[in-house]
Amino acid sequence: MPIITLTTDFGTRDYYAAVVKGEILKAIADAQIIDISHDIEPFDIMHGAYVLKNAYPHFPIGSIHIIGVNLNSETGLNHIVATKDGHIFIGPDNGIFGLLWEGEPATEIYQLQPTAAEYISTIPVKDLYVRVAKHICEGGKLADIGQKSGSIRQSMIGRPMSSANYIRATIIYFDRFENAIVNVRKDEFDRIGKNRPFVIFFKRYDDIEAISENYFDVPESEKLCLFNSGGYLEIAINKGNARGLLNLNIGDIVQVDFK
Numbered sequence: 253m254p255i256i257t258l259t260t261d262f263g264t265r266d267y268y269a270a271v272v273k274g275e276i277l278k279a280i281a282d283a284q285i286i287d288i289s290h291d292i293e294p295f296d297i298m299h300g301a302y303v304l305k306n307a308y309p310h311f312p313i314g315s316i317h318i319i320g321v322n323l324n325s326e327t328g329l330n331h332i333v334a335t336k337d338g339h340i341f342i343g344p345d346n347g348i349f350g351l352l353w354e355g356e357p358a359t360e361i362y363q364l365q366p367t368a369a370e371y372i373s374t375i376p377v378k379d380l381y382v383r384v385a386k387h388i389c390e391g392g393k394l395a396d397i398g399q400k401s402g403s404i405r406q407s408m409i410g411r412p413m414s415s416a417n418y419i420r421a422t423i424i425y426f427d428r429f430e431n432a433i434v435n436v437r438k439d440e441f442d443r444i445g446k447n448r449p450f451v452i453f454f455k456r457y458d459d460i461e462a463i464s465e466n467y468f469d470v471p472e473s474e475k476l477c478l479f480n481s482g483g484y485l486e487i488a489i490n491k492g493n494a495r496g497l498l499n500l501n502i503g504d505i506v507q508v509d510f511k
Contacts, residue, residue: 254389255284259304260320261292275378279386295322301351306482319343320377334358342381347407362398419508430495434485434506449511
């Protein structure tokens with residue numbers, strides 16, 4: 253029973269996600285379809301990459317991950333199938349793969365060859381991507397459906413600036429609890445910080461000088477920073493709404509100064 257996951261910006265109020273699921277089941281009757289999320293912010297490849305990168309490693313090796321984020325952003329957008337960490341990914345080459353793997357190379361990359369009808373499709377997920385998924389599930393070779401490529405489009409958005417003594421990052425996402433996710437990973441923080449004291453600035457008068465291990469490390473309604481389950485720096489308020497109470501927004505600068 254092949255596992256096929258879906259990560260899209262289609263939302264759940266329209267029929268788009270249902271159309272994709274129906275086409276998958278018509279093509280691959282025994283497919284197990286898992287929704288990672290259909291609530292990616294429209295056109296937001298940074299949001300889509302963040303959600304998928306933290307979800308896919310928890311699925312069995314061999315899972316197929318279909319990505320439908322920012323699909324119609326430009327004329328002549330390429331679509332690819334790639335393998336990485338034993339998983340298979342099908343999606344648009346619009347920069348999301350570069351964010352998904354943070355510049356690390358994929359094992360294999362093939363640029364897909366759409367048919368004339370697929371080329372003008374407004375929802376390539378339902379035809380081109382489903383056709384590719386069916387081919388893979390039937391044991392077909394990637395070389396039979398695409399042209400091998402040596403690279404994917406890279407995107408510089410979502411990557412912090414750093415030096416020996418600071419990291420300048422941005423808020424990239426707010427989770428269900430309105431905690432702010434910052435594009436700084438723990439390994440990068442530790443590599444640059446080298447166990448030195450630090451101050452995290454995210455508003456003119458808001459600063460934090462310690463990393464908490466859990467939300468309850470501070471009293472209720474107090475702000476904190478921690479590294480979440482995905483390894484990213486997070487600004488939160490214990491049992492509170494960091495986004496609203498701290499007046500935070502996507503793209504806000506968060507700076508870590510090491511002493």
